[in-house]
Amino acid sequence: MLDIRFIRENADLVKQSLLDRNSKLNIDEIIALDNEKRKLLREVEQLRAEKNKANDEISRLLKEKKDPKDKITSMKEISARCDQLDGQLRTIEEKLNTALLYVPNLVHSSVPRGTPDKAQIVRSWGSLRQFDFPPRNHIEIAEHLDIVDFTRAAKISGANFLLFKGWGAKLERALFNFMLDFHTKHHGYTEVFPPYLVNRKTMTGTGQLPKMEEDMYRLKDDDLFLIPTAEVPVTNIYADEILEEEQLPIYLTAYTACFRREAGSYGKDTRGMLRVHQFDKVELVKFVKPESSYEEHEKLVANAEAILQALGLPYRVVLLSSQDISFAASKCYDLEAYAPGVDKWLEVSSCSNFESFQARRANIRFRRKDTKKLDYVHTLNGSGVALCRTVIAILENYQQKDGSVVIPEVLRSYLDGKETIP
RNA sequence: GGUGGGGUGGCUGAGCGGUUGAAAGCGGCAGUCUUGAAAACUGUUGUGGGCGUUACGUCCACCGAGAGUUCGAAUCUCUCCCCCACCGCCA
Numbered sequence: 001m002l003d004i005r006f007i008r009e010n011a012d013l014v015k016q017s018l019l020d021r022n023s024k025l026n027i028d029e030i031i032a033l034d035n036e037k038r039k040l041l042r043e044v045e046q047l048r049a050e051k052n053k054a055n056d057e058i059s060r061l062l063k064e065k066k067d068p069k070d071k072i073t074s075m076k077e078i079s080a081r082c083d084q085l086d087g088q089l090r091t092i093e094e095k096l097n098t099a100l101l102y103v104p105n106l107v108h109s110s111v112p113r114g115t116p117d118k119a120q121i122v123r124s125w126g127s128l129r130q131f132d133f134p135p136r137n138h139i140e141i142a143e144h145l146d147i148v149d150f151t152r153a154a155k156i157s158g159a160n161f162l163l164f165k166g167w168g169a170k171l172e173r174a175l176f177n178f179m180l181d182f183h184t185k186h187h188g189y190t191e192v193f194p195p196y197l198v199n200r201k202t203m204t205g206t207g208q209l210p211k212m213e214e215d216m217y218r219l220k221d222d223d224l225f226l227i228p229t230a231e232v233p234v235t236n237i238y239a240d241e242i243l244e245e246e247q248l249p250i251y252l253t254a255y256t257a258c259f260r261r262e263a264g265s266y267g268k269d270t271r272g273m274l275r276v277h278q279f280d281k282v283e284l285v286k287f288v289k290p291e292s293s294y295e296e297h298e299k300l301v302a303n304a305e306a307i308l309q310a311l312g313l314p315y316r317v318v319l320l321s322s323q324d325i326s327f328a329a330s331k332c333y334d335l336e337a338y339a340p341g342v343d344k345w346l347e348v349s350s351c352s353n354f355e356s357f358q359a360r361r362a363n364i365r366f367r368r369k370d371t372k373k374l375d376y377v378h379t380l381n382g383s384g385v386a387l388c389r390t391v392i393a394i395l396e397n398y399q400q401k402d403g404s405v406v407i408p409e410v411l412r413s414y415l416d417g418k419e420t421i422p
Numbered sequence: 423g424g425u426g427g428g429g430u431g432g433c434u435g436a437g438c439g440g441u442u443g444a445a446a447g448c449g450g451c452a453g454u455c456u457u458g459a460a461a462a463c464u465g466u467u468g469u470g471g472g473c474g475u476u477a478c479g480u481c482c483a484c485c486g487a488g489a490g491u492u493c494g495a496a497u498c499u500c501u502c503c504c505c506c507a508c509c510g511c512c513a
Contacts, residue, residue, distance in 0.1 A: 041472060045482045052482090055494055059440045068493085075493040242432080242469095367432095372451085374469080 001360045002103050004034055004096070017106045020113045020322040025103060033096045040089040047082040054078060101210055105357040107322045108294075108331040118321035119334075125305065126314030128338055133401045137341035138392040139272045142168065144403050145421055148273065160276045162388070167421045171394075171407075172280060174414035175387055176255045179282040179307055183384055187303045189253035189284060194233035196256060197224040202236045205362030207328035207354075217259045226259035230283035231381045238287060239362040243377065245369045249288040249296060253384065256281065273392055274346070280387040286380040287364065290356065293378035294331075297353040301333050304349045304384045311408045313393045314338045316345060330355045335385065341396035346389040351382030 007014050011031060018025050054075045061068040112118045142148035147168025153161040164172050183189040203209040203225050208216060217226035227233055234254050243250075258281050284303060288296045301317065308315045318334045325332045329352035336345035356376035359365070365374045398406040404420045412418060 038472065041482085045472065048482060051494085056441065058493065062440070072493040079493065372467095 001100050001357060002106065003360065004030075004100060007031065007103070008034055014103075014106065018104070020107050021104055021325075022115075022323045023104060027103075030096065030099050030103070033092060033099060037089065037092045037096055040085060040092060044082065044085045044089050047078060047085065051075065051078050051082060098210070101204065101361075104327045105330050105354065107325065108353070108355075110294075110319075111325065111331050112319065112321045114321050114323060116321055116324040119324060120319045120321075122317040122319050122333065124314070124316040125309060126312070126338075128314055129340060129397060131340065135340045135396060136399060136403075137272075138339070138395045141341070141395045141399055141403075141405065142273070145405065147171070147421065150272070157277075161278060162273060162276055167415075167418075168391075170415055171391065171411070171421070172387060174411045175390060176280055176282050177414050178310075178411055179384060180253060180255055182307060182310065183253045183282070183284060183303060186306070187251070187284075189251040189303075192234060192237070192252050192254045194227075194230060194237070194254055194256065196227050196233075196259075197222075198227055198233050198236070199224055202232060202239070202362075205236045205239050206232045206358050207326075207361060208232060211327060215261050217261055227256060228260050229258050229281065229381075229383075230254040230256040231285060234283060234285040235358055235364075235379050235381065236362055238364045238377075241364060242374065243287070243364070243366040245289070245366055248366060248377065249286055249292070252285045254283050254285070256283070258386075273388055274342075276388060282384050282387075284351075284382050284384040287377045288380065289366070290375065290378050293353050293355060293380060296378075297331065297333075297351065297380055300380055300382045301335070301351045304335055304351055304382050307385050308335060308337060308348070308390075310410045311390070311394065313390070313397060315348070326350075326352065328352075328354050328357050330357070333382075335383075337390065337393040339389075339393045339396045341399070342392075346393060347386075348389045348393065349383035349385040352380065354379045354381075 002014065007027065008031060011027060014027055018027065054071055058068040058071050058075065061071065107113075112120055136144075139150075143150075145167070147165055149163040149165055153163035156163070180191055184191050197219065200209060200223055203216065208225075208228060216228060219225070233256075234252050237252070238250075257278055259278050261277065262275060284300055286296055286300060305315070305317065315335050315337045318336055320332045320334060332350060332352040334347050335349035335351070337348045338344075339346050355378050358379045359376040364377050364379070366377050367374055394408060395405055398408065400406060400420070404422060406420050407415055407418055
């Protein structure tokens with residue numbers, strides 16, 4: 001969420017940012033609401049001040065054993081007027097607060113403006129493998145090795161669910177174990193294991209609600225939501241808390257399953273393993289001081305890249321354009337691993353700086369040591385990395401002519417020392 | 423799910439209709455003392471917001487959340503949420 005005062009004082013800047021995002025949101029309506037709110041607030045507060053004074057008078061009269069009847073009568077009047085105005089004020093405040101929850105974050109100056117094709121490939125790593133046979137795609141490989149059962153997954157849950165089997169299931173487990181170990185050992189992250197079900201407040205804190213409710217799995221009876229990413233529970237760990245400056249930066253990593261309805265995303269990419277309703281992901285979350293958040297962002301991306309490098313998967317780093325970054329983000333890099341079987345660059349990580357957008361919503365602050373003042377932290381997160389598509393990249397990059405798949409070296413200790421599947 | 427007890431400032435904890443933003447203690451900060459530190463003593467110490475001639479002043483709000491009673495609510499009533507204990511169920 002943006003600070004209403006900031007919006008009021010920088011209306012043109014906010015409008016330009018909305019244009020850059022191709023958002024149709026009307027900021028003038030919000031500013032008008034804010035003006036109306038402040039006007040009412042002034043009136044209400046004036047009445048309240050009168051009320052307080054009258055109350056002191058009554059109190060004094062009672063103490064002096066005098067009759068406060070006249071005062072009480074006039075106080076009744078003030079009270080009634082106050083209640084009426086207060087009601088109006090509350091209605092406006094509610095409208096304003098709701099409207100503010102729909103305003104996306106400002107776009108950082110380093111983000112290329114324009115449509116998604118304006119994204120910039122910042123760097124690439126690894127070389128694309130030259131095959132001496134036509135590479136198969138991951139579906140063929142997985143079915144041949146009998147490590148994913150698409151048919152039975154559909155039977156027990158529906159389309160776009162996966163059932164990993166045998167070495168497929170083990171590979172999945174090996175991957176997230178390896179990633180968690182890597183980030184905790186080499187990158188200084190603390191591992192957490194959060195709940196998969198979260199409440200409405202938590203979903204609002206990171207920005208999924210109220211705008212994207214349709215994309216979320218929701219348990220109606222309890223008003224709980226299945227997390228679409230560990231970002232949601234992990235970022236909210238410090239909701240409504242005040243951190244000390246010395247505690248920052250805080251680096252957390254978590255493995256969770258992620259659940260996405262992706263309502264309306266039919267068509268391409270839905271077959272097989274590219275877009276599924278449940279997938280595994282290791283997430284990286286940072287809480288940092290505002291002045292260092294862009295530096296921390298670059299480090300976060302490097303942490304995610306290290307995983308792909310360790311796995312030996314060729315990838316590229318893409319700086320998303322203003323119309324492609326998510327609602328809550330100021331700046332975002334995607335990591336795309338190359339999958340030769342489908343001949344595609346697959347998004348396996350998305351690393352964003354949210355600046356104070358989420359911190360403001362979730363009310364995560366810290367106290368500065370020198371000035372003793374409170375300030376919102378900056379939050380960042382990135383996948384480190386998302387499985388499923390990483391599995392695809394591994395299967396397609398490491399496939400052999402005979403149909404087997406070589407296991408990346410770093411994973412072997414997690415797989416009984418095995419070198420190939422089968 | 424049932425019964426009982428609770429939710430007050432950074433923390434512990436008093437207050438249970440009228441100068442209570444809230445006692446006291448701890449912690450934090452500043453000072454005195456000290457070669458320095460500790461101890462002791464003294465002072466100080468919340469957050470958010472409105473307005474203005476904006477290093478300041480002033481007003482308003484905030485005692486889990488919301489509604490109600492009342493001239494007036496941290497204090498009384500109701501609803502909800504959360505925590506603790508015990509019971510039930512259970513991996």
